[in-house]
Amino acid sequence: xxxxxxxxxxxxxxxxxxxxxxxxxxxxxxxxxxxxxxxxxxxxxxxxxxxxxxxxxxxxxxxxxxxxxxxxxxxxxxxxxxxxxxxxxxxxxxxxxxxxxxxxxxxxxxxxxxxxxxxxxxxxxxxxxxxxxxxxxxxxxxxxxxxxxxxxxxxxxxxxxxxxxxxxxxxxxxxxxxxxxxxxxxxxxxxxxxxxxxxxxxxxxxxxxxxxxxxxxxxxxxxxxxxxxxxxxxxxxxxxxxxxxxxxxx
Amino acid sequence: xxxxxxxxxxxxxxxxxxxxxxxxxxxxxxxxxxxxxxxxxxxxxxxxxxxxxxxxxxxxxxxxxxxxxxxxxxxxxxxxxxxxxxxxxxxxxxxxxxxxxxxxxxxxxxxxxxxxxxxxxxxxxxxxxxxxxxxxxxxxxxxxxxxxxxxxxxxxxxxxxxxxxxxxxxxxxxxxxxxxxxxxxxxxxxxxxxxxxxxxxxxxxxxxxxxxxxxxxxxxxxxxxxxxxxxxxxxxxxxxxxxxxxxxxx
Numbered sequence: 001x002x003x004x005x006x007x008x009x010x011x012x013x014x015x016x017x018x019x020x021x022x023x024x025x026x027x028x029x030x031x032x033x034x035x036x037x038x039x040x041x042x043x044x045x046x047x048x049x050x051x052x053x054x055x056x057x058x059x060x061x062x063x064x065x066x067x068x069x070x071x072x073x074x075x076x077x078x079x080x081x082x083x084x085x086x087x088x089x090x091x092x093x094x095x096x097x098x099x100x101x102x103x104x105x106x107x108x109x110x111x112x113x114x115x116x117x118x119x120x121x122x123x124x125x126x127x128x129x130x131x132x133x134x135x136x137x138x139x140x141x142x143x144x145x146x147x148x149x150x151x152x153x154x155x156x157x158x159x160x161x162x163x164x165x166x167x168x169x170x171x172x173x174x175x176x177x178x179x180x181x182x183x184x185x186x187x188x189x190x191x192x193x194x195x196x197x198x199x200x201x202x203x204x205x206x207x208x209x210x211x212x213x214x215x216x217x218x219x220x221x222x223x224x225x226x227x228x229x230x231x232x233x234x235x236x237x238x239x240x241x242x243x244x245x246x247x248x249x250x
Numbered sequence: 251x252x253x254x255x256x257x258x259x260x261x262x263x264x265x266x267x268x269x270x271x272x273x274x275x276x277x278x279x280x281x282x283x284x285x286x287x288x289x290x291x292x293x294x295x296x297x298x299x300x301x302x303x304x305x306x307x308x309x310x311x312x313x314x315x316x317x318x319x320x321x322x323x324x325x326x327x328x329x330x331x332x333x334x335x336x337x338x339x340x341x342x343x344x345x346x347x348x349x350x351x352x353x354x355x356x357x358x359x360x361x362x363x364x365x366x367x368x369x370x371x372x373x374x375x376x377x378x379x380x381x382x383x384x385x386x387x388x389x390x391x392x393x394x395x396x397x398x399x400x401x402x403x404x405x406x407x408x409x410x411x412x413x414x415x416x417x418x419x420x421x422x423x424x425x426x427x428x429x430x431x432x433x434x435x436x437x438x439x440x441x442x443x444x445x446x447x448x449x450x451x452x453x454x455x456x457x458x459x460x461x462x463x464x465x466x467x468x469x470x471x472x473x474x475x476x477x478x479x480x481x482x483x484x485x486x487x488x489x490x491x492x493x494x495x496x497x498x499x500x
Contacts, residue, residue: 006256006377010285010370033432035260037425039369042386044473046426055435086430086439090471091478093444099478104489106481108361109386112409115362116384119289119369120260127256134366136292136359150436159362175287176296180336182283185305186400189336194343221340223294228341228349231356239354239498248489248498 009126014172016131019074019164028128029076032163035124036080036117047110048117048158049083051149052076058148062160065144066137075164079138079145080118082110084154101154102246114158125163135160141234142241153246171210174203176220197221259376264422266381269324269414278378279326282413285374286330286367297356298364298408299333300371301399302326308398312410315394316387325414329388329395330368332360334404351404352496364408375413385410391484392491403496421460424453426470447471 029052036050053059056072062079063072071077084101091099100106122132138145138160145157175181177200179190190196201219208217242248279302286300303309306322312329313322321327334351341349350356372382388395388410395407427450429440440446451469458467492498 006259007281007285007374009256010374011288013288013290015290030428031257033428035257037428037431038261038263040263040265040372040384042384043477044423044470045477046431049431049433049437049439051433051435051437053435058435081437085437086443087474087478089439089441090444090447091475093442094471094475096475096478100481100486101478103481103486104492105389105485108389108488111358111361112365112386115365116369119366120373122290123370123373124257124260134290134292136362139355139358148436150438152437152439155437173294178280178283178287181287181296181299183299183301185301185303185308186398187299187301187331187335187402187405188400189299189339189402191339192343193336194340197340220294221344224337225341225344225346227293227295228337228346228351231350231353235355236353238358239500242354250489 006123006127010123012172013126014170015133016164016166016168016170017070017133018167019131020167021074022165024076024130024163024165032121032124036121039117039120041113042109045087045109046113047083047087048114049081049086049155050117051079051081053079061148062138062145065141066135066160067140068135068137070133071135071160071162075162078121078161078163079149080114080158080161081151082107082114082156082158084110085152088154102249104248107247111158118159118161121161130163131166133162135162139235139238140232142238143244146241146245151245156242156245156247171207174200174207176200194221256373256377260373262422263376264420265383266414266416266418266420267320267383268417269381270417271324272415274326274380274413274415282371282374286371289367289370291363292359295337295359296363297333297337297360298367299331299336299405300367301329301331303329311398312388312395315391316385316410317390318385318387320383321385321410321412325412328371328411328413329399330364330408330411331401332357332364332406332408334360335402338404352499354498357497361408368409368411371411380413381416383412385412389485389488390482392488393494396491396495401495406492406495406497421457424450424457426450444471
């Protein structure tokens with residue numbers, strides 16, 4: 001039943017934000033990076049890189065950017081970077097100066113390559129019993145992170161991934177039922193959606209209630225509508241920073 | 251040794267483009283979609299959907315878009331879609347008409363949610379012995395695919411994923427050595443890069459040679475430089491189509 005255990009683990013995925021003091025051994029980090037490197041890649045361009053942030057002062061600064069103190073805590077911190085710089089550099093060394101690496105097509109290819117590698121790494125880590133948290137919050141101040149990690153033109157931070165030995169055992173977070181997510185042959189969202197999500201909202205509400213009785217409990221639909229127009233200040237600058245890095249220029 | 255088998259499989263990943271006639275059972279499809287649904291998601295927004303393309307005529311049209319005949323062949327074809335439409339719809343039904351779902355921040359969150367789900371699904375499928383091919387080529391004509399799948403505003407096709415029982419056993423494709431991909435504390439590409447890639451280029455050359463002695467064999471650096479300025483016509487329209495769908499507007 002080895003074959004089935006991967007899926008069982010994937011269905012049991014939960015985000016772990018608290019890690020024990022036991023460090024993740026260097027051999028494991030190397031193995032995880034190897035998994036990342038072996039992820040599928042668009043047109044064999046391998047357009048991502050990964051930075052291990054081991055410097056505690058830098059971790060603190062990234063935690064401040066993320067506004068998540070646990071980013072600076074015990075876990076091993078990877079920052080995954082969409083990377084067309086390496087290919088630009090290779091081309092330049094071979095005498096090719098013109099490129100389209102900053103256009104939407106190549107930018108999104110790099111973003112996809114990077115994100116695929118993040119998920120592959122996460123699954124690998126969890127298969128070893130490690131806990132993980134994917135950090136979209138690193139983009140709360142993209143420019144600061146770019147400066148901190150000295151990211152050159154044609155690179156961009158995509159997601160962080162903190163990994164460590166779990167020091168918590170959260171509940172499984174309930175996901176949207178299949179009929180709202182999986183369609184056949186064309187996009188067919190059952191509408192009106194919201195009234196059909198009553199049962200799901202109740203399950204999500206109960207999840208939050210069990211997770212922390214002292215905090216506000218919430219439903220899925222309420223979280224969606226509350227976030228609709230929410231763009232924290234610096235995240236509103238993302239397109240400008242992308243262009244500063246050489247991406248999505250007209 | 252169950253725990254280690256996931257990583258062994260991931261390190262052994264290879265793209266499978268030829269599938270046997272044996273269909274993938276509906277229970278497996280449902281299980282794979284369940285894995286996709288349980289993937290980590292940014293701010294719990296679950297901003298992706300997946301469309302199973304079972305209609306043979308549509309598969310043919312997608313194969314034509316992709317310029318890859320095997321897309322229409324025996325595999326089960328998923329199209330993964332970045333989806334802020336569902337959340338916009340939920341909000342609208344709750345009386346919230348203003349949203350920032352088309353901005354760079356929320357667009358990229360959706361793209362990441364979608365891509366993470368693709369990779370999770372791929373790993374799950376491979377754990378069952380299935381073969382997979384991720385299809386970036388669906389974006390060769392994004393507008394045509396959008397029309398074909400009736401994708402509404404605030405959705406966008408990201409990647410296809412074809413899955414089936416393998417009918418080929420390709421070699422493992424060699425990846426860039428770790429030192430060109432994994433850095434510590436800051437971006438530190440070893441430069442000049444190209445002269446340091448001679449050994450890797452030789453390995454890639456040998457890989458292609460073994461794969462098909464009748465075809466042109468190539469190195470990694472040569473593929474990179476050849477693709478630098480390459481944007482097939484319709485892919486150059488990607489940013490325009492993204493805006494047409496409501497994304498990345500100023």
